[in-house]
Amino acid sequence: MDTKGYAFITGGGSGIGKACAMLFAELGTSGILIADLNLEAAQETASEATAVASNPNFRAETVHLDVSDEESVANAVQQMVKLFGRIDYSVHCAGIPVRSYEPVSNASFPEFQDLIRVHVHGTFLVTRAVSAAMKSQEPVPVDSSSPDRGITRGSIVNLASVTADITPANMVQYNAAKHAVQGITKTAAVENGPLGTRVNCICPTWIETSMYRQTMEVIPPLNEQTAVAPIPMGRVGTAKEVAQSAIFLCSSWSSFMTGHSLVLDGGMTIM
Numbered sequence: 001m002d003t004k005g006y007a008f009i010t011g012g013g014s015g016i017g018k019a020c021a022m023l024f025a026e027l028g029t030s031g032i033l034i035a036d037l038n039l040e041a042a043q044e045t046a047s048e049a050t051a052v053a054s055n056p057n058f059r060a061e062t063v064h065l066d067v068s069d070e071e072s073v074a075n076a077v078q079q080m081v082k083l084f085g086r087i088d089y090s091v092h093c094a095g096i097p098v099r100s101y102e103p104v105s106n107a108s109f110p111e112f113q114d115l116i117r118v119h120v121h122g123t124f125l126v127t128r129a130v131s132a133a134m135k136s137q138e139p140v141p142v143d144s145s146s147p148d149r150g151i152t153r154g155s156i157v158n159l160a161s162v163t164a165d166i167t168p169a170n171m172v173q174y175n176a177a178k179h180a181v182q183g184i185t186k187t188a189a190v191e192n193g194p195l196g197t198r199v200n201c202i203c204p205t206w207i208e209t210s211m212y213r214q215t216m217e218v219i220p221p222l223n224e225q226t227a228v229a230p231i232p233m234g235r236v237g238t239a240k241e242v243a244q245s246a247i248f249l250c251s252s253w254s255s256f257m258t259g260h261s262l263v264l265d266g267g268m269t270i271m
């Protein structure tokens with residue numbers, strides 16, 4: 001699986017984004033830019049990734065990013081191009097958990113706005129800026145030994161959720177946000193297809209990260225037993241399992257996949 005290029009990772013200070021940074025480093029990526037609201041956490045990830053990097057020329061850089069802020073996103077993407085000359089992979093993991101568990105008739109508008117700002121405005125701004133950067137960079141062959149697979153300008157992966165397809169009660173703020181993430185991903189895939197830029201999203205169920213732990217504190221019926229009850233495989237996922245799928249979607253192994261929602265749910269949504 002070829003992932004020798006340069007990766008832009010939002011939310012790389014924790015959870016799934018951090019697991020992606022570590023795995024890119026292990027697999028021989030040339031460089032990563034870890035962009036996070038929490039710069040200290042991003043710097044910690046950069047040191048840990050550098051320690052496990054298999055490419056001797058590997059570079060891990062960091063930048064402060066608020067994905068909900070247009071200027072901040074433009075700055076982070078410019079920084080990526082300035083540092084590495086191009087963006088081969090973009091994995092957008094920045095996000096915030098729900099803070100309440102209420103039916104739509106009683107849902108908080110300020111919280112709804114916060115979730116939409118971070119998840120929807122964030123995904124729109126990151127997908128827009130990265131699509132523009134990829135559009136203006138030189139294409140490379142997907143696989144020089146297989147010209148029939150064409151060229152690539154890059155691959156974009158957004159973190160959606162199983163709630164992009166199913167709609168658990170009392171989470172309108174998160175369900176709406178993740179449906180929108182899927183809509184942005186599919187639209188960008190259609191538009192970017194002719195340019196050789198692929199855009200996909202990942203739809204996980206519960207994944208063991210700090211977001212899962214924080215969510216458990218605010219959703220009264222959610223605990224370690226009830227979380228896994230609807231999952232045939234009987235467990236939550238790991239951040240590394242999501243990172244492995246994200247990197248598959250970045251790599252040439254998924255070169256004919258675009259606009260796809262890759263469900264990672266231990267069988268939850270087939271029931």
Ligand SMILES: NC(=O)c1ccc[n+]([C@@H]2O[C@H](COP(=O)([O-])OP(=O)(O)OC[C@H]3O[C@@H](n4cnc5c(N)ncnc54)[C@H](O)[C@@H]3O)[C@@H](O)[C@H]2O)c1
Nearest residue numbers: 011013014015016037066067094095159161206207209211
């Ligand atoms: N953990 C799960 O159960 C789960 C399930 C489905 C989908 N997801 C999605 O996966 C993504 C990653 O979640 P995670 O579990 O790794 O979360 P996490 O809380 O472990 O990490 C989120 C990271 O995003 C950063 N962040 C928050 N707001 C930001 C902002 N405005 N700008 C930039 N960075 C910001 C945080 O500082 C943190 O480093 C999110 O989009 C989440 O909704 C998570």
